[in-house]
Amino acid sequence: MITCHCNIITEAEIEQTIVAMFDKDRWQLIVPAKVYHALEKGGKCYRCFTNVVDIIIQTSDACHARFDTPDADMISYRAKLLQLRDNYTGDLHEGQRQDTRAA
Numbered sequence: 204m205i206t207c208h209c210n211i212i213t214e215a216e217i218e219q220t221i222v223a224m225f226d227k228d229r230w231q232l233i234v235p236a237k238v239y240h241a242l243e244k245g246g247k248c249y250r251c252f253t254n255v256v257d258i259i260i261q262t263s264d265a266c267h268a269r270f271d272t273p274d275a276d277m278i279s280y281r282a283k284l285l286q287l288r289d290n291y292t293g294d295l296h297e298g299q300r301q302d303t304r305a306a
């Protein structure tokens with residue numbers, strides 16, 4: 204399924220990129236721009252970023268389950284991810300100026 208229509212990036216490509224990033228450092232905070240940088244792409248309209256954050260959350264849960272990370276160790280990390288999602292569901296998006304809203 205296509206997640207980013209501007210760059211033609213699939214959900215599977217995003218998941219694979221996130222898994223590779225977690226394999227290098229399971230505690231890094233992954234944001235959409237970091238994923239797109241790894242894919243050598245860039246945000247254009249940023250409409251997909253909220254969905255990318257949801258994919259980051261789902262994939263991080265799956266990765267940490269694979270790593271057998273204790274639930275107590277996940278609390279602050281998950282809080283950061285939920286804060287990140289709140290940031291992307293607001294009016295401003297990463298790199299997007301307030302006066303450049305899509306019609």
Ligand code: FES
Pocket residue numbers: 206207208209210245246247248249250251252
């Ligand atoms: S849909 Fe992803 S940048 Fe536009």
